[in-house]
Amino acid sequence: MTVAPELPNPDDLGRPWSVGEPTPESGWLSDEDLAEARGRLPMVYVDAVPVRVDASGDVVSVGLLLRMDSSGFTRALVGGRVNYHERIRDALVRHIEKDLGPMALPQIPSSPQPFTVAEYFPTPGITPFHDVRQHAVSLAYVVPVAGDCHPSQTALDFDWITPEEACSDVVQAAFVNGQGTLVKQALHWCGRV
Amino acid sequence: MTVAPELPNPDDLGRPWSVGEPTPESGWLSDEDLAEARGRLPMVYVDAVPVRVDASGDVVSVGLLLRMDSSGFTRALVGGRVNYHERIRDALVRHIEKDLGPMALPQIPSSPQPFTVAEYFPTPGITPFHDVRQHAVSLAYVVPVAGDCHPSQTALDFDWITPEEACSDVVQAAFVNGQGTLVKQALHWCGRV
Amino acid sequence: MTVAPELPNPDDLGRPWSVGEPTPESGWLSDEDLAEARGRLPMVYVDAVPVRVDASGDVVSVGLLLRMDSSGFTRALVGGRVNYHERIRDALVRHIEKDLGPMALPQIPSSPQPFTVAEYFPTPGITPFHDVRQHAVSLAYVVPVAGDCHPSQTALDFDWITPEEACSDVVQAAFVNGQGTLVKQALHWCGRV
Amino acid sequence: MTVAPELPNPDDLGRPWSVGEPTPESGWLSDEDLAEARGRLPMVYVDAVPVRVDASGDVVSVGLLLRMDSSGFTRALVGGRVNYHERIRDALVRHIEKDLGPMALPQIPSSPQPFTVAEYFPTPGITPFHDVRQHAVSLAYVVPVAGDCHPSQTALDFDWITPEEACSDVVQAAFVNGQGTLVKQALHWCGRV
Numbered sequence: 097m098t099v100a101p102e103l104p105n106p107d108d109l110g111r112p113w114s115v116g117e118p119t120p121e122s123g124w125l126s127d128e129d130l131a132e133a134r135g136r137l138p139m140v141y142v143d144a145v146p147v148r149v150d151a152s153g154d155v156v157s158v159g160l161l162l163r164m165d166s167s168g169f170t171r172a173l174v175g176g177r178v179n180y181h182e183r184i185r186d187a188l189v190r191h192i193e194k195d196l197g198p199m200a201l202p203q204i205p206s207s208p209q210p211f212t213v214a215e216y217f218p219t220p221g222i223t224p225f226h227d228v229r230q231h232a233v234s235l236a237y238v239v240p241v242a243g244d245c246h247p248s249q250t251a252l253d254f255d256w257i258t259p260e261e262a263c264s265d266v267v268q269a270a271f272v273n274g275q276g277t278l279v280k281q282a283l284h285w286c287g288r289v
Numbered sequence: 290m291t292v293a294p295e296l297p298n299p300d301d302l303g304r305p306w307s308v309g310e311p312t313p314e315s316g317w318l319s320d321e322d323l324a325e326a327r328g329r330l331p332m333v334y335v336d337a338v339p340v341r342v343d344a345s346g347d348v349v350s351v352g353l354l355l356r357m358d359s360s361g362f363t364r365a366l367v368g369g370r371v372n373y374h375e376r377i378r379d380a381l382v383r384h385i386e387k388d389l390g391p392m393a394l395p396q397i398p399s400s401p402q403p404f405t406v407a408e409y410f411p412t413p414g415i416t417p418f419h420d421v422r423q424h425a426v427s428l429a430y431v432v433p434v435a436g437d438c439h440p441s442q443t444a445l446d447f448d449w450i451t452p453e454e455a456c457s458d459v460v461q462a463a464f465v466n467g468q469g470t471l472v473k474q475a476l477h478w479c480g481r482v
Numbered sequence: 483m484t485v486a487p488e489l490p491n492p493d494d495l496g497r498p499w500s501v502g503e504p505t506p507e508s509g510w511l512s513d514e515d516l517a518e519a520r521g522r523l524p525m526v527y528v529d530a531v532p533v534r535v536d537a538s539g540d541v542v543s544v545g546l547l548l549r550m551d552s553s554g555f556t557r558a559l560v561g562g563r564v565n566y567h568e569r570i571r572d573a574l575v576r577h578i579e580k581d582l583g584p585m586a587l588p589q590i591p592s593s594p595q596p597f598t599v600a601e602y603f604p605t606p607g608i609t610p611f612h613d614v615r616q617h618a619v620s621l622a623y624v625v626p627v628a629g630d631c632h633p634s635q636t637a638l639d640f641d642w643i644t645p646e647e648a649c650s651d652v653v654q655a656a657f658v659n660g661q662g663t664l665v666k667q668a669l670h671w672c673g674r675v
Numbered sequence: 676m677t678v679a680p681e682l683p684n685p686d687d688l689g690r691p692w693s694v695g696e697p698t699p700e701s702g703w704l705s706d707e708d709l710a711e712a713r714g715r716l717p718m719v720y721v722d723a724v725p726v727r728v729d730a731s732g733d734v735v736s737v738g739l740l741l742r743m744d745s746s747g748f749t750r751a752l753v754g755g756r757v758n759y760h761e762r763i764r765d766a767l768v769r770h771i772e773k774d775l776g777p778m779a780l781p782q783i784p785s786s787p788q789p790f791t792v793a794e795y796f797p798t799p800g801i802t803p804f805h806d807v808r809q810h811a812v813s814l815a816y817v818v819p820v821a822g823d824c825h826p827s828q829t830a831l832d833f834d835w836i837t838p839e840e841a842c843s844d845v846v847q848a849a850f851v852n853g854q855g856t857l858v859k860q861a862l863h864w865c866g867r868v
Contacts, residue, residue, distance in 0.1 A: 098347055098480065101801045133712050138757055140717040140812045152378040153397030154291055178717055181810050183794060183801065185345040203396055204346025206431050207479045208794070211400065212673060213787040213814060215762060222680045222762070224675060231760050233719045233814075235792060238399050277675055284670040286400045287291065287598060289610060289663055294608045326519050331564055333524040333619045371524055374617050376601060376608070401599040405866060406621060408569060408594070415487045415569070417868060424567050426526045428599060428619075470868055477863040480791060482803060482856055484733055484866065538764040539783025540677055571731040589782055590732030592817050593865045597786065624785050672786045673677065 101181050134230035140178040141234035142187050143214055143275070145282040146196065146241045148256060155288045158262045158279060159241060161195060162253040171270040172251070173278065175234065184208055184235060192239065194248055201243030210235040211285040214278050225274040238282050259288040294374050327423040334427035335380050336368040336407055336468070338475040339389065339434045341449060348431075348481045351455045351472060352438060354388060355446040364463040365444070366471065368427065377401055377428060385432065387441055394436030403428040404478040407471050418467040431475050452481040487567050520616040526564040527620035528573050529600055529661070531668040532582065532627045534642060541624075541674045544648045544665060545631060547581060548639040557656040558637070559664065561620065570594055570621060578625065580634055587629030596621040597671040600664050611660040624668050645674040680760050713809040720813035721766050722754040722793055722854070724861040725775065725820045727835060734817075734867045737841045737858060738824060740774060741832040750849040751830070752857065754813065763787055763814060771818065773827055780822030789814040790864040793857050804853040817861050838867040 133139075146159035161172040174195040178187040185204050192202045214234040216227035225234075247254040261267055263283065268276040283289055326332075339352035354365040367388040371380040378397050385395045407427040409420035418427075440447040454460055456476065461469040476482055519525075532545035547558040560581040564573040571590050578588045600620040602613035611620075633640040647653055649669065654662040669675055712718075725738035740751040753774040757766040764783050771781045793813040795806035804813075826833040840846055842862065847855040862868055 098802050099800060100345065101796060101798060129715060133716055135759075136708060137712055137716065137759055138719045138761075140719055147399060149397075149399050151397075152293065152376070152382050153399050154378060155399050178812065180714075180716055181796065181798070182717075183345070184792060184812070185347060189345050203433065204342075204344075206340060206342050206346050206348050206433060207404065208792040209404075209478065209788065209790065210792070211402075211788065212671070213763060213789070215787070217680060217760065219680060219760070221678060223673070223677050233757065233763070235812075240396065240399060280675065281670040281673075284667040285402065285598070287609065287667075289666065291609050292607060294603060294605060322522060326523055328566075329515060330519055330523065330566055331526040331568075333526055371619065373521075373523055374603065374605070375524075377599060377619065401601070402595065402597065403599070404595065405864070406570060406594040406596070410487060410567065412487060412567070415485050416866070417484075426564065426570070426621075473868065474863040474866075477860040478791070480802070480860075482859065486731065533785060535783075535785050537783075538679065538762070538768050539785050540764060541785050569731070571733060575731050589819065590728075590730075592726060592728050592732050592734050592819060593790065595790075595864065597788075626782065626785060671788065 098183070100183060100186055138231045138233050141175060141216070141232045142178060142184060142191060143173050143175040143234045143236040143278060144188055144192055144202075144239045145236070145279060146174055146192070146200075146202070146239055146245070147286075149240045155238075155259060155283065155286045157256040157258055158283070159196075159245060159254060159256050160262065160267075161247060161251040162255060163251050165272075167272065169252075169270065170272050171267060171275070172272070173275050174239075188237065188239065192241070195251065196241065196254065197244070197246035197248065199244045199246070200241050203240040203242065205237050205239070210237055212236050212278070212281050214274070216273060223274070224277040227273055236278055236282065238286060259283045263289070291376070293376065293379055331424045331426050333371040334368060334409070334425045335371060335377060335384060336366050336427045336429040336471060337381055337385055337395075337432045338429070338472060339367055339385070339393075339395070339432055339438070340479075342433045348452060348476065348479045350449040350451055351476070352389075352434060352447060352449050353455065353460075354440060354444040355448060356444050358465075360465065362445075362463065363465050364460060364468070365465070366468050367432075381430060381432065385434070388444065389434065389447065390437070390439035390441065392437045392439070393434050396433040396435065398430050398432070403430055405429050405471070405474050407467070409466060416467070417470040420466055429471055429475065431479060452476045456482075484569070486569060486572055524617045524619050527561060527602070527618045528564060528570060528577060529559050529561040529620045529622040529664060530574055530578055530588075530625045531622070531665060532560055532578070532586075532588070532625055532631070533672075535626045541645060541669065541672045543642040543644055544669070545582075545627060545640060545642050546648065546653075547633060547637040548641065549637050551658075553658065555638075555656065556658050557653060557661070558658070559661050560625075574623060574625065578627070581637065582627065582640065583630070583632035583634065585630045585632070586627050589626040589628065591623050591625070596623055598622050598664070598667050600660070602659060609660070610663040613659055622664055622668065624672060645669045649675075677762070679762065679765055717810045717812050719757040720754060720795070720811045721757060721763060721770060722752050722813045722815040722857060723767055723771055723781075723818045724815070724858060725753055725771070725779075725781070725818055725824070726865075728819045734838060734862065734865045736835040736837055737862070738775075738820060738833060738835050739841065739846075740826060740830040741834060742830050744851075746851065748831075748849065749851050750846060750854070751851070752854050753818075767816060767818065771820070774830065775820065775833065776823070776825035776827065778823045778825070779820050782819040782821065784816050784818070789816055791815050791857070791860050793853070795852060802853070803856040806852055815857055815861065817865060838862045842868075
């Protein structure tokens, strides 16, 4: 089996570190360093489209976070940044647990092949995806979730809706950064259209 | 949701039928008709590579059937023919239940995109796959299996082995029809090599 | 390299044949046999979505056939049945040449992994795909076409349109059997939405 | 069509810049900044497996760079880092031109879906892939190349070899960082094994 990485040995990183420094949990980066890097390097992200499936694997519903930001209520997918020295599959587990709680029981894909790669640019219009903060390259996966989902404090709510609702104009209009397109891509890939 | 087909109405099939005719369960085909068709048409098949995965979706072991045939003990994957008017995902469920029993709890993929298509030819050497009986076009899927597996009467045993063992010369030599290659393709696709 | 199959030796097929019998070109099947089989067995098909791409592989336009049938003018993809003892990739080459002529210069995918599998049922509503004649399992591929395309006699015309036009209501309404959905799936998979 | 990004407007980047600063061509990063970031953030990479294909898309040969480093002659794939504000497909074009010259005529995939994602860790043994300099997340694509290839000054040579040779022990032993495994994954995905 491939091995979940332990905290790397400082010697492996070619640099010492000490108390007070960014920890592995922080993604090895201070907020200042991260802000600076975001203007200079593409960030590695994962996007997960949580789905409920029936006994034959067919998608029954899609799970969407409800958030409140400056533009009002918005819909969002589960996901976030991949940390230094973190496997893609471990980042998926971490972000799903962070956004949906510890009882979600996600079925992480056995292959690293994503259904697509979403390229979020700080400049709008280059791709369907946009992130004013940064250039993010996001590996996107459909993740069946079998357990109970409880949104974290960063979200107001988490709702299961039908694929048809998820593609409806009203729900699509609630997404930001083009994630509505990513949901459609996921559902088309699943044959649920 | 896409809909599991019910028994089709004869009128939809453009032909009547009567008691004694092949039933939907038989794949709508008598043995004679099937034998004839096998010499004239490619057959639609599914191959499933059963795997055990850890909490992060990483493949821990591969499940293989043990069979006895004229050439002695052989290893085989789960799968078989797709019936007339049967969805791919329903064929996967049916063959996994047939080969591993009703408690296997398979996680059928939510997308119909297979990791590869195995083309079994009656003539050896055209592809790595060979089936003396027929030309079969098989959609191949990796299927995580979470429950208890009990091989059906058509198999002597069912064993979970490591990916490394599954790729070893001794196990590879026990496959027939090129299915050892299909297991290797599945594991390479999962990043377990 | 895998090998394009030659005409199989009758001995390989476990049956003799003689002059007047269906030829390999006919898919080894008389029209009567084919009609009969279509009511009993799923047929293996390929669907190709012809695209023009720019130097970076990005889809610029989609190629659609224009046909006239009982329901009037219809749009269609390139493709058709996979013959007995024919490789998927050879079926793609044959159908593209049949529908677009010998100068199309298609770039057949190097992997057999399709972007999706379209399941056409004789009963409407089971999947987005419907074929009153048969149950067809179609492996769907996006095929960049670099050369000149001239529709065969079975089509009135062949047009290159933008992805946006291909997804528009007016063009979508011109498809039959759900192929408009397949075009959308292809474009979503290509990130062109 | 998605749009190849122009040089971003500084205002989009939320920071001013001036003469002497890293340019878009440099990937927006000074060598010092890059070295620092490599110890703190996963880098986005692309790996391309150049192949020659026949008229039916079947892989005939694989193209490998020959390099000389401290450990002697080594084999390598084409690829490298994705720059800030650069699309994946543009990074593929840039690295193929850099490594194979301007006449290679690569057929960049129309979909962003890679055949796998190679995770290179600075710590050996976590995945098959290892990079002492950094944690790199590499999107891997098979890229048919139709034109003439001339290795850049960073390579001694570029050779086309058969898939069988590419998987042989002697060639596999010449790869570093686990790229021999990536070649095998590519060929298994293409059905060439």
